Amino acid sequence: MTLRIPSIPPRWAPYVLISPFLVLFAVFGAFPLLFSLVLAFQSWDPIAGISSMSFVGLDNFVFALGDEWFWKALGNTFWLALASGVPQHLVAIPLACFIHARILRGRDAVVGAYFLPYITSTVAIAILFSSLFSTEYGLLNAMLRALHEVPGLGWLMPADGIDWLGKPGNVKPAVAMVVFWRYVGFNLVLYLAALQTISKDLYEAAMMDGANWWQQFWFITLPSIKPMAYFGVTLSVVGGLQLFEEPFVLTDGRGGSDQAGMTAAMYLYRTAFDFNDFGAASAMSWLLFVAVVALTWLTNRAFKPQEGRA
DSSP states (O other), rough: OOOOOOOOOOHHHHHHHHHHHHHHIIIIIHHHHHHHHTTTTEEEOGGOOOOOOEEEEEEEHHHHHHOOHHHHHHHHHHHHHHHHHHHHHHHHHHHHHHHHHOOTTTHHHHHHHHHGGSSSSHHHHHHHHHTTTTTTOOOHHHHHHHHHTTTTTTTTTOTOOOOOOTHHHHHHHOOOHHHHHHHHHHHHHHHHHHTTSSSSSHHHHHHHOOOOOOHHHIIHHHHHTTTHHHHHEEEEEEEETOOOOOHHHHHTTTGGGTTTTTHHHHHHHHHHHHHHHHHHHHHHHHHHHHHHHHHHHHHHHSSSOHHHHH
């Protein structure tokens, strides 16, 4: 007895082939998104089941907009996004130019070393930087204490080190350093790929016209990598506003002293799973989505060519 597989009409074949992706996207992508949108207008106790849902209209959004801790978390998020995102690109662009122009042998190893933090697990990062930021035994404070003993530098360096994760004023800079360390290599790879697409003829023509290295960088390199810069900055904006893992692991999920490291994503997570208010958390997530869309639009406007220019 032979098993006959029914034939598929040719016009249905493409849909059958992509159906696994469509099913997975519907279950793990579209459904959670739509359910979150519905939940933003509901009051729900998940322990009591779906039947406990009750429509509350815009009450969750009113609560979120009037919650001072949500605004504090949103302010922390913008601070961290700027403090970690801007330096990433200011460092990655010149570093990519240097590696592209000066490092020919062993370039892959150098780029791989910079890219390694991006693929490092969050748990490993938590262990590493918790040790580095330790007040008593951390390497950073050990260096500061050593520099304090150097004549002429003692007044600049604290003798007892810095309480990186204990004082509110130090939590955000510590988190920003970790985010910068983790993602600068990713942006380096992006810009290095963009630099490799620029024709050498442009630089040779510019040198024949007497252009120095700064003029070549300003009038050739930067305009040529602008599309990649737009892509990288957009990713930084979206990722910065959704920042969760780094501050979560460094502050034990609580945001640190005075909630200085509490981001918007962390706060809506705590609102849902610590405070058991899934409706308010869903409303906050959609408000955060609006902020992401608005800043992405502003980024697009900033990188959009001006009229009359290429």
